[in-house]
Amino acid sequence: MNRILPLETAVLIVVMATSFLTPFMGSAVNLSIPAIAAEFGDNALLLGWMVTGYLLTSAVFLLPFGRYADIVGRKKVFIAGTVLFSLFAALSGLAWSLTSLIWFRAAQGIASAMIFSTGMAILTTVYPAPKRGKAMGLTAAVVYIGLAAGPVLGGVMNHYLGWRSIFHFTAIIGILAALLAIWRLEGEWAGARGETFDFIGSTGYILALSAVLYGFSSIxxxxxxxxxxxxxxxxxALFLHHQSRQQHPILQVELFRQNKVFAYSNLAAMINYSATFAVGFLISLHLQLVMGYDSQMAGLILLSQPVLMAALSPFAGTLSDRISPSILASWGMGITALGLFLFVFISVDTYLGLIIANLALIGVGFALFASPNNNAIMSAVEKKLYGVASSSLGTMRLVGQAVSMAVVTLLIASFVGDAGLNKNSAPMIVAASRASFMVFTAICIIGVFASLARGSKERSAPDDAKGQQD
Structure with a gap:
């Protein structure tokens, strides 16, 4: 079988397949918000929690699952997560109320934590350092293909088959990905086999991060x-103190203290996603409720951002194998900040061509940031910490996404209030969007400095040629 499909290729295909799922579903669901509101009620706060609940559970379980996978085996956790992700996607498509949909999405978030705490770690283990940036660039490209396919396919499915079809389609793709992993991935990867799992620390971490994210989102x-x-x-704070005293912690506190590249690259990732994640949500509402486009047309318009992400990510990833990821990522963050600033001036009369061009500009900036930044994080640690590093990266991404949605939910609730998300509240939606983009621009500018703070000469941790397989 290895002659037909080498291990590196098999791992890349499986990780790319699962990397497609979440962005596809997320971008497709954004387009279905008005349809879900029409069926279950247009409560802006609850509709926001349909997205935020998923992000919250994904974020709080990523790190514990990453550490657990390092001990018991990454492939086991990866496959189990893919199966559960598909199951809860199917149940989301069968939801009988907005509350049940929120709970199914939250459970799906736990499953996604199992996938994304292990996928990047498996990929990094198998691919040697000189080829790692290219592999991560291809994986990032698939993420953006998912973002691109979500508005197009999601818009068509929502328009002709209803919003539930999006979840059913995601479930089918997830099952196919799980079967592919079972069929093609041989052996197991467990970089910390034999070490103990910190259940007390994991519980404290889950409770602490849940309280922080829920408190901020609901304030x-x-x-x-x-x-x-x-x-x-x-x-x-208690959790961090506890971790500093553990022989086998779930979070390597010293790694953040002593490894400047790792620490600032993670911070840059969190800031970038805090500033950019809710853009699709806001522009989807603007296109449908302010400008009057249907979900199908809105999906085609939103395509302008992820298409450029997908096209440029492999190039940016390969380039980061040759020159400093810090320089590429910082330029990307700066371009993104410019795009967010231009959206501050969005209005009811904004020319559609300007919206499309600005989405494309943000797509270019994000592509230049993501792959080089991921490469910097994973190359800054030794092999046994790949699971922890992958989980840290995923946690920063999801915390950033949750913060982004929390900002939007808070501002929409403040501007729209009880009016609900419908065409009658268009002026209030525009005002909330403008305020959101002001906040996101400021966050992104701070992110440029965080990206530059790591320095221009990232170091690579000791690495062998092929990675170890247990």
Whole structure:
């Protein structure tokens, strides 16, 4: 079988297949928000939690699952996560209320944590350093293909088959990916086999991060949210103290203290996603509820951003094998900040061509940032920490996405209030979007400095030619 499909190629195909799932579903679901609102009610806060709930559970379980996979085997956790992801996607398509949909999406988020805490680690283990940037660039390209396919296929499915078809389609793709992994991936990868798993630390981490993200997301709508946020921050401080005293922690605190490249690259990732993730959500609402396009047409318009991401990511990843990822990523963040700033001036009368051009500009910036930044993170640690590094990267990404949605949910709730997400509230939606883009621009500018702070000469951790397979 290895002659037909070498291990490196097999791993790349499987990781690319699963990397397609979440961005496809996320971008497709964004287009279906008005349809879901029409069926279950247009409560802006609950509709926001359909996205935020998924991101929250994904973020809080990533690190524990990454550490657990390093001990028991990454392939086991990866395949189990893919199967569960598909199951809860199918159940989301059968939801009978907005509340049930939120709970199924939250459960799906836990499954996605199992996938994304292991996929990048497996890929990094198998691919040697000189070829790693190219592999990550191809994986990033598939992520953006998912983002591109989501608006197009999701818009068509939502328009002709209803929003539930998006979840059913995702479930089918997930099962196919799981079968491919079972069929083609031989052996197992466990970089920390024999070490103990910190259950107390994992529980504290899950509770602390859940409280922080929930408190921040709900501070405008739940009276106790600020107290939950403070409690979460206090619990997080206790967790970090606990981890510094453990022989086998789930979070290598010293790694962030001593490894400048790793620390600032993770910070840059969190900031970038905080500034960019909700762009698709906002522009989807603008196109449908402000400008009057149907979901199918809106999907085609949104395609302008991920197409450029997909086209440029392999090039950016390969380039990061030759020159400093810090330089590429910082330029990418700067271009993204410019695109976000231009959206501050969006209005009811904004010319559609300008929206498309600006989405394309943000796509270029994100492509130049993501692959080089991922390469910098994974190349900054030794092999036994690949699971932890992959989970840290995933956690930063998802925390950033949750923060991005929390900002939007808070501002939409403030501007729209009880009016609901419908065409009658178009002026209020525009005002909320403008305020959101102001915040995102400021965040992204800070991110440029975080990206530059790691220096221009990243170091690679010791690496062997092919990676170890247990």
């Amino acid at each position: 405008s709508s739940v009276i106790w949210a600020k107290y939950i946020l403070v409690a979460g921050l206090a619990l997080m």
